[in-house]
Structure formats: structure tokens, C-alpha cells
Amino acid sequence: MSTEQGRPADLPPEKPSHRSISLGRRDKGHYTVTNPRGGTIPVSSGANDDFTPVELLLAGIAGCTSVDVDFLTARRAEPESFVVDVSAQKVADERGNHLQDIVVTFRIAYPEGDGGDAARAILPDIVQKSHDRLCTVSRTVMIGTDISTVIA
The missing domain is CATH 3.30.300.20 (K homology (KH) domain)
Structure with a gap:
């Protein structure tokens, strides 16, 4: 049996070659990075414990x-x-x-x-x-x- 893309159903989906994230500002010097799957990481300038x-x-x-x-x-x-x-x-x-x-x-x-x-x-x-x-x-x-x- 195959998927709509023609790959056999028992194979994992191909990894897309395009990678992306989105960074949103929380406040001055503090941001949140979000990946396409919904994962988030807080990011800052180093004034707190954010990465x-x-x-x-x-x-x-x-x-x-x-x-x-x-x-x-x-x-x-x-x-x-x-x-x-x-x-x-x-x-x-x-x-x-x-x-x-x-x-x-x-x-x-x-x-x-x-x-x-x-x-x-x-x-x-x-x-x-x-x-x-x-x-x-x-x-x-x-x-x-x-x-x-x-x-x-």
C-alpha cells in the first residue's frame, strides 16, 4: 500500500529539506522561538536564565x-x-x-x-x-x- 505521495506506507515520511523557526518578542530583550511543530524555547540577552x-x-x-x-x-x-x-x-x-x-x-x-x-x-x-x-x-x-x- 502506498501513500498519496507514492511512498510505501510502511516507510517513515521523508524529511523536508526546508527548516524554519519563528521568533516573537515578549518584551525588550526577551523572545520566544517557536518551531513548526509548536515547540517553544525562551531566548534572551542573558539577563535571566533563558538561553x-x-x-x-x-x-x-x-x-x-x-x-x-x-x-x-x-x-x-x-x-x-x-x-x-x-x-x-x-x-x-x-x-x-x-x-x-x-x-x-x-x-x-x-x-x-x-x-x-x-x-x-x-x-x-x-x-x-x-x-x-x-x-x-x-x-x-x-x-x-x-x-x-x-x-x-
Whole structure:
């Protein structure tokens, strides 16, 4: 059986290539970002605990690469812990304000046993593939800024 678009019904729908968000102002320096599915994130200049735009960029890098790594390694074993830290230096120079020295650090632990061993074995390769070609966010940033990855 197929769907109206001609894709088999048992396949997940194709991901659209277009991505978008909408940002609305709550008050001076405070905004709400909304995605097409209705999810929201408060954003501000950093005067409160809302995420700043720079933190959202770093979160985008962490989230994107985490999805890549998690989906591929969890096929072998569920992680006991899974944390990805992203840090960067904010600089202002002749090119204006920007980030440099972006570092993504993976802190992932898998259980003992064959599944955990298999997940640990592929982790470096999956992290590298995410860095080199899979993660849309970091790949986009890297066009202008190198990103280092660290497995700790």
C-alpha cells in the first residue's frame, strides 16, 4: 500500500529539506522561538536564565551530533550516561563578534558486555562521521569555523 505521495506506507515520511523557526518578542530583550511543530524555547540577552542565541547555537551543535551518535550506538547498547558538552570562545576582532575554538566533548558510558563493547567500538567512528558529514549544524558552522571534537 502506498501513500498519496507514492511512498510505501510502511516507510517513515521523508524529511523536508526546508527548516524554519519563528521568533516573537515578549518584551525588550526577551523572545520566544517557536518551531513548526509548536515547540517553544525562551531566548534572551542573558539577563535571566533563558538561553542566549549563542547558547542555542552551541545547543544546536550538541543536539545535532548527539542524535547522530545516539541513534547509531544505541542499536548496540543503551548508554548508562550520555552527556555532550560544547564550549567556545567568544571573540571580537576585525571580522566582528564570533565564536572560535569550538570543542565538542562526548562523555558517554555503555554497560559491560557484548552490546556495550560494540557501542564503545564504533563510538569514535560515529563521532567522526557526525563531525565530517552527518551533523548539519556543525557542518554549517564549520564552513567558516573549524570545530574540534574530543572523546573523554
